[in-house]
Amino acid sequence: MAAATCAAESGLHVGMVDDNPGIGGQIWRGDTINSAKEAKHWAQRLGAAKVSVVCGTRVFDHPETDILLAERGNDVCELKYRKLVLATGARERFLPFPGWTLPNVMGAGGLQAFVKSGLPIEGKRVVIAGTGPLLLAVAAYLRHHQANVLMVCEQQSWTSLVRFGVELLRQPQKIRQAMSLRSALAGIPFVPNCWPTEALGRDSLERVVIRRNGKTATIVCDYLACGFHLVPNTEIAELLACEIRNGYVHVDEFQQTSRADVFCAGEPTGIGGLDLSIAEGQIAGFAVAGNKSAAKKLCKARGKMKRFAGVLDKTFTLRTELRSLPSQTTIVCRCEDVDYSRLSRHTSWRAAKLDTRCGMGPCQGRVCGPATRFLFGWSPDSVRPPIFPTNLANLGALSSQSITKHCEVTGGCA
């Protein structure tokens, strides 16, 4: 939103395409776009800047320079562009453990997203687990909506968290956020060195087993909201052949990628939270419109926030014990029901994929990719179109030139 607004205010004709049903990404999903102050500010500016907005629209291919193909309902849209700004955000990292596929075991951000989309949570017992500052934000949000948050289990150690807290002291805005979180979370046990080892229940979740300091405890609950920090959504950038470094889209001081016509802002360039994303979005929006002086004014503030992002990265690393969580029969690839024992026989992503279909299902490795990277050290293959499952009819709607291209890339489409 910030990038689109600043680009349009600088004089460009701007279209904004969002896969979600409404604008605002994950943080301002659903009803939050109308309630959060900063969300309303950007929504108003976006509207006033006359940005064309399409939602529910999912990019799946890039058949030629300056054309993106996107699916919207049952239709395919051709999006012609001269310049692009990618703000594809991040998704949660999920790690497998026995019972993690039970209904009502969700991501931490996942459960929050459902509440934002209308799920009533009053009085429901919730255990929040995993790693990262998102756990606390989710706890505060759920508590505000009258959930009974039983505890927050953070796998990282007290020592690392204290060090993180000390770093926060350098950023006044973060201190304010931390203090308001502290009061929002009063009374909810926050337990470091703690992670879930099993989710139990017949057809859906009934209780969670957690491990804390070598001992286990069983907690009866309605939801387990479990996520292990965030991974960037770099698929479109990879489709466009932008340079990726250490898993993130590489950009210069103006958020420009290795392609002169493509800019990228927010989490795909480094996980750093809302404030950093908004700063980078503004810089990208000004820069894509050639308004470098306006972009430069925001660089110092971005630099400070970027340092915080580096601290985040270092703090919320995953402990090695989490690699031993899955049992031999724990499902790792949820789309194709491939369990740990079948995957552990292989030494690469590609070999495992070809033998078991892990990564070939609808999520195209978005869930099992980060999990297997952590469990086995594998690196997924390069991205190939379509980057989301697409109706065959929509693939067939391409121009004949593109159809030929597709057949060469995928080895034959029916």
Next chain:
Amino acid sequence: MSATSRFGSDTVVAEQITVTVNGIPVVVAGGTTVAVAVLFQGTSCRRSVSGQPRGPLCGMGICFECRVEINGTPHCRSCQIVCESGMEIRAGE
């Protein structure tokens, strides 16, 4: 038998619409996603390739665990689709 869901108290009260989940009417507030209607009804969304019941996981359209049939079209990512009046949703089958 009907059931209700509503948004959090931050919002202005939205209109109420009715969808069906496996033939059962469910009344939801306008803006509620299909995934939430299915969750509220208490059924799973889909069966995995080996027959396990599955519910939504990521809430943002990347895991594909929330797929249900809507008005006869299968494999709809229900977490990314807002309920419309009269939608016929089949889930957990």
